[in-house]
Amino acid sequence: xxxxxxxxxxxxxxxxxxxxxxxxxxxxxxxxxxxxxxxxxxxxxxxxxxxxxxxxxxxxxxxxxxxxxxxxxxxxxxxxxxxxxxxxxxxxxxxxxxxxxxxxxxxxxxxxxxxxxxxxxxxxxxxxxxxxxxxxxxxxxxxxxxxxxxxxxxxxxxxxxxxxxxxxxxxxxxxxxxxxxxxxxxxxxxxxxxxxxxxxxxxxxxxxxxxxxxxxxxxxxxxxxxxxxxxxxxxxxxxxxxxxxxxxxxxxxxxxxxxxxxxxxxxxxxxxxxxxxxxxxxxxxxxxxxxxxxxxxxxxxxxxxxxxxxxxxxxxxxxxxxxxxxxxxxxxxxxxxxxxxxxxxxxxxxxxxxxxxxxxxxxxxxxxxxxxxxxxxxxxxxxxxxxx
Numbered sequence: 001x002x003x004x005x006x007x008x009x010x011x012x013x014x015x016x017x018x019x020x021x022x023x024x025x026x027x028x029x030x031x032x033x034x035x036x037x038x039x040x041x042x043x044x045x046x047x048x049x050x051x052x053x054x055x056x057x058x059x060x061x062x063x064x065x066x067x068x069x070x071x072x073x074x075x076x077x078x079x080x081x082x083x084x085x086x087x088x089x090x091x092x093x094x095x096x097x098x099x100x101x102x103x104x105x106x107x108x109x110x111x112x113x114x115x116x117x118x119x120x121x122x123x124x125x126x127x128x129x130x131x132x133x134x135x136x137x138x139x140x141x142x143x144x145x146x147x148x149x150x151x152x153x154x155x156x157x158x159x160x161x162x163x164x165x166x167x168x169x170x171x172x173x174x175x176x177x178x179x180x181x182x183x184x185x186x187x188x189x190x191x192x193x194x195x196x197x198x199x200x201x202x203x204x205x206x207x208x209x210x211x212x213x214x215x216x217x218x219x220x221x222x223x224x225x226x227x228x229x230x231x232x233x234x235x236x237x238x239x240x241x242x243x244x245x246x247x248x249x250x251x252x253x254x255x256x257x258x259x260x261x262x263x264x265x266x267x268x269x270x271x272x273x274x275x276x277x278x279x280x281x282x283x284x285x286x287x288x289x290x291x292x293x294x295x296x297x298x299x300x301x302x303x304x305x306x307x308x309x310x311x312x313x314x315x316x317x318x319x320x321x322x323x324x325x326x327x328x329x330x331x332x333x334x335x336x337x338x339x340x341x342x343x344x345x346x347x348x349x350x351x352x353x354x355x356x357x358x359x360x361x362x363x364x365x366x367x368x369x370x371x372x373x374x375x376x377x378x379x380x381x382x383x384x385x386x387x388x
């Protein structure tokens with residue numbers, strides 16, 4: 001009998017696009033009580049190199065980590081290839097059944113050119129769009145939260161949200177029409193915005209000098225909140241005098257965002273004429289801290305101040321209590337029915353989501369909310385939103 005676990009890896013990525021990798025777990029038939037082996041398969045199946053398909057061109061290697069409560073990792077690494085020499089999917093082998101497995105994933109990025117905060121010259125025909133297109137995106141992704149999944153017989157789905165802290169800045173500098181042929185511009189770059197300039201290049205002057213300067217910053221150092229700054233100095237090449245200086249032109253990396261800045265340098269101004277955003281924005285979460293002067297014990301005894309990071313605990317089918325049960329620091333997500341069977345279920349820090357029916361009798365105590373898609377039956381006692 002074939003059983004399936006699907007894992008969806010959803011990348012928060014550029015241009016508002018989402019990519020999904022479907023992972024199937026095929027479980028061999030349970031014969032003679034031997035039910036310990038499972039195969040995690042990313043449809044249809046593969047070992048080693050995997051065809052890229054419609055996954056982002058900058059993703060190089062995907063690492064899936066799947067660990068049990070003893071720290072044993074059943075994961076694997078999968079290299080994406082572009083020449084169709086690989087397989088059409090992925091799978092992991094020997095994952096135990098009837099155990100809770102913690103799933104995480106990460107990816108490395110292809111970097112085919114030096115994109116580490118350098119200054120370069122260009123021609124007038126090299127637009128900011130063509131400059132940006134000449135450099136592949138560098139972005140390494142990680143799962144936002146570990147997902148704990150009970151692996152058992154039946155269809156299961158695990159969803160991993162992939163996010164990146166990397167961003168990109170593409171900056172192009174050119175001369176304004178108000179400047180004469182004998183004016184040249186010295187462009188300087190402070191790569192870490194510490195007040196000292198590390199790179200410099202001239203553009204726009206006579207004698208075959210390049211008319212444009214640009215810089216692309218998108219490597220491992222280009223992470224959210226990192227800054228750089230530019231300084232422009234306009235010279236009269238007839239006598240070497242400085243006719244205009246503008247410094248502290250500061251740019252900041254935004255996570256999962258590519259920002260293209262077009263600067264036009266003239267007498268008494270540096271005009272920023274275009275900002276083009278290529279990545280999608282990640283969600284910004286505002287949270288209110290706990291007032292430590294207040295009593296943080298809930299009406300039914302939950303210590304609301306002791307909660308740590310909350311992750312999803314997924315049950316692919318129904319969940320039935322055989323005794324009182326306490327779940328700490330998890331959101332309980334049940335694909336089937338929740339059956340209390342006269343016992344008490346306590347969720348100390350999270351929410352409870354039931355896609356099927358919620359059956360008593362018994363008691364539910366939860367720090368967060370209760371969402372039931374089906375019917376609530378047999379009069380369970382419900383204490384929810386204890387910590388809200």
